[in-house]
Amino acid sequence: MPTAPRYCPHCTTELARGVPNGDTHERLHCAGCGYIHYINPKIIAGCIIERDGKYLLCQRAIPPRPGTWTLPAGFMEAGETTEQAALREVWEESGVRADIVSPYSIFSVPQISEVYIIFRAVVTEETGQYGPETLDYRFFEPDQIPWDEIYYPAIRQILERYILERQAGVYGIYMGNDDTGKVHFIR
């Protein structure tokens, strides 16, 4: 969570906590000029990328849980679409260029105000060059995936589901949240 500001960025009055007129949530707000300090969730966009039955995973170089393997994903920047953010993160973390196929999973983690949006994508180019947030990247056969070293349980669930679906040739769209730890089938 970001640190709460103490003063209004517009008129420097000290901010007060409470429910602003006509609002539904308690927020920091300014009695001087009416400024309201909104805190909204962050969006993390990424991709599940399969090539010839192998799945792209990146090994994290940075906390939390460095050394674990995960789907390439990261925070959206202002001015991006979710698709652009997802493909940029894939590029930065694996050096892989890809094209989006469809949305695949939306997963909310309300305790830390984050939303994960994962797309299906296909590889267009593999450069072998990647940024400092990644120790290594690999396309894994399903039985070679380091299942006990996956970054987050929901990532493991998404991968397991995807592998089954690829065998069946039919793909769903999923949503879930961290309260249950489960990805739910909504098709």
Ligand SMILES: [Zn+2]
């Ligand atoms: Zn103000």
